[in-house]
Amino acid sequence: MEEEQHLVQGSRQGDLQAFNQLVERYQGQVYNLALRMLGQEDDAADATQEAFLSAYRAMGGFRGGDFRSWLLRIAANACRDQVRRAKARPALSLDAITTLDPGAGPPSLQESPEEHVLRAELAREVQQCLALLPEDQRMTVVLVDVQGLSYEEAATVTRASLGTVKSRLSRGRAAMRDLLQRQPELLPRQFRLHRE
Numbered sequence: 001m002e003e004e005q006h007l008v009q010g011s012r013q014g015d016l017q018a019f020n021q022l023v024e025r026y027q028g029q030v031y032n033l034a035l036r037m038l039g040q041e042d043d044a045a046d047a048t049q050e051a052f053l054s055a056y057r058a059m060g061g062f063r064g065g066d067f068r069s070w071l072l073r074i075a076a077n078a079c080r081d082q083v084r085r086a087k088a089r090p091a092l093s094l095d096a097i098t099t100l101d102p103g104a105g106p107p108s109l110q111e112s113p114e115e116h117v118l119r120a121e122l123a124r125e126v127q128q129c130l131a132l133l134p135e136d137q138r139m140t141v142v143l144v145d146v147q148g149l150s151y152e153e154a155a156t157v158t159r160a161s162l163g164t165v166k167s168r169l170s171r172g173r174a175a176m177r178d179l180l181q182r183q184p185e186l187l188p189r190q191f192r193l194h195r196e
Helices: 002-012 016-038 041-061 067-088 094-099 113-132 135-146 151-158 162-180
Strands: none
Touching: 002 016, 002 041, 016 041, 016 067, 016 135, 041 067, 067 135, 067 151, 113 135, 113 162, 135 151, 135 162, 151 162
16 A cells, blocks of 8 residues: 555656556556446457546545545546447447457366356356346446446545445346346356246
8 A cells, every 4th residue: 555655656756667666556457347338349448548547637636535435536537438439320340349358267177167167158148147137227337347346446536425336236136137037048057046
């Protein structure tokens, strides 16, 4: 934490190397947030780059507090801007449809090829279900359940009250559960609803 404060202070004074260290520290979290919000790798990369550029420009105005929450709020705004731009000029790439596969990492030595394929299909289905949620619920689910932020941190990032965050999270989780139950064969057995 002390090291981060030193890097933030250096960045506020224009030290590009200090800011680059902050980028290295948080680029995975910012990209993951953008990917879950936008659903496309290229869009997520663009939003990530825009978030860090915006953060660098705004470093002088950072008034202290939780840097990660501040940065993720900027990233969330970059995602919203990207969604607005996409709505203004919709386009769909066939490559983008086939390349998004958040679960297709290298297969584990302990999982069979079938388990690897099922895990990748479940990851695709989760991403598709996330995309169906209203933006405010999707953002809250991603921040809390994917990024691991506390309710308070999610409230700071989204600039919503704690009660609103809890409500959005509850509704988002319920919607995700209902959407995922449409494809029960992809879910691990313990998450399938028993319909006898």
